[in-house]
Amino acid sequence: MSQAGLLKACTETAGRAVPEPPDGIRNEFQRDRDRIIHAKAFRRLMHKTQVFVSPDGDHFRTRLTHTLEMMQISRTIARALGLDEDLTEAISLGHDLGHTPFGHTGEEALNRKLEPYGRSFRHNEHSLRVVDVLEKEGAGLNLTREVRDGILNHRGDAHPSTWEAAIVRTADRIAYVNHDIDDAIRADIISAGRLPEAPVRVLGDHTSARIDTLVRDMISTSQRARAISLSRDVHEALVELRAWLFTNVYHNPLSREDGKAEEVVGDLFDYYLSRPTERSGDGSDPLTATVDFLAGMTDRYALSKHRRIAMEPLSRHTDDVNRGVE
Template sequence: MVLAPYAVRPETSRGRLYPEAGGDLRSPFQRDRDRIIHATAFRRLQYKTQVFIYHEGDHFRTRLTHSIEVAQIARSIARLLALDEDLAEALALAHDLGHPPFGHAGEDALNAAMKPYGGFDHNAQSLKAVTLLEARYGGFDGLNLTWETLEGLAKHNGPLRRPAPYIAEYDARHPLDLASHASAEAQVAALADDIAYNNHDLDDGLRARLFTLEDVAALPLVGDALAEAQAASPDAPPERLAAEAIRRVINRMVGDVVAESRRRIAALAPDSVAAIRAAPRPVVAFSDQMVEANHAVREFLFHRMYRHWRVNRTMAKSKRVVQMLFSLLHGGPQMLPPVWRDRAGEAGTPACARVVCDYIAGMTDRYALEEHRRLTDPDIPG
């Protein structure tokens, strides 16, 4: 495939923090993707959930299935825009590596616990996972990914004027040009995340019976897609109609991103990836009409799903688990496994807090619940 002049080119990559010998048939970004897939943090995404805890059903999305779906959408958009698909895919697969257990409930609890020590941000934690926490290679910590992948992870949502502490710390020794936009490939990964997130939460919410097809029929974009699905298959059962409608919504959102991005690229006329980074606004984006429709879907999901009483109960319990784990381990790091205990140092210190935070952030839902039981139930051996 011939890449656009504004695409990131593997042969002009800025390389890796720790130089490595070549001799591989893969491009640098293919190697990045493969390292991410083989990472421990990636495997753990299988048991990290978004809204529903892992034992609530086998068919709800996990961070792993979500990341795979984001990667599929990102590759499709990147190909249509003549961008480097491998870089877009690598970023899509890595974007959730820093999420703690229990979705946003776990993130909120960790952020509150870490507030005296700089807070917690899952994007910064994703960068930390691939630059420090993964321990797979003899010569360096992390995965030693290319500069372009690290840049995309750090700022795929836009320039960072006030970066999270770890991003600022890493940037001080390996500058990622935080004040500029990221590559178009990183922007594609960010939009693919938005497309996957809303549509898959609609699907999971319908599957969990938190709302019905009649409820979503009034939503812009979704209602039209549902009407088309019903007209094409009038005798289809509700679950098939839901799948047909969501398939159509995803297709329209992808088409909208491609059309709007082509319009912005034509107006900017970038001749290099540097022009993309220096642009006054992102070049990969939704149209204004799609932004409005997407906002309506988000508002619906916020009130009908994320604040549903069943979800609220789960979130409240999950937050308490994370809060208790942090409190116990920050005050008693001698209870940490040996490799973590050695790094934690003195109880109650900022350094100890950061290590405990990393330990908890890496947990799956299942492991967090088991660790909570081991630390709080006298009848369960440690």
């Protein structure tokens, strides 16, 4: 059953902050997609962990693989509902550009460092800052209003302005809940048999079955409701499974490697806030510039920088000895 005519696809943009002439080949949302794919922040996603710090294995998901898997789910739903796949794809590809290193743990650690300053960090807001300000040496990507809206409102209290962005908002949760469970099982943090019975009974007992149930339910429910939504039972099952995941995986000491990510993020924050000449910046206040620099780091870059600053006192002592200070 086609959804065309029930939900209106967003096929034309309301424009960009800086007007541009038509491309002649690509539509505006295709142009946004291409700009995001060629962005430095998008390439860095391949070295940002989805859940685990420095996982021992080649098959754990990164922010990049999560982004691609979520994009595939979103496009499937958009196509079935007769909505704009190009807009859906562009929002999907850009939604996590502002994520910190070390996934959820890194974001929580950065928030704790910002609390004394009356500030907070939300990766959706920082993703918008990445595309608006930080990319292209401060020029930004000049994305369409619809893609920017979808990036900003893929989480949080505000509602996105297009049906395509509403798809991405729910598809993101569908993707990370199921894929993070899959990775946690692979890492021996949990076992498949430990998953809560009620949501498993509704959604399915393995990853592909649960995703299939959620996608099909979202399509059929949205067709009936003429709004992007899940049925009540399926939505409640997803919410319960997500809550269980936070308790048993994201806040599990085994996932956090005994506070390694918190230590790295905290130490780097203090170090670069007090040493502005050692970090990049766009002329923003020192706190904002430090957050920009830290949030842009990949996991391995953050770990490398942390090892270097940990060795600094020893290096200075050695230099003093060599100069005959002692």
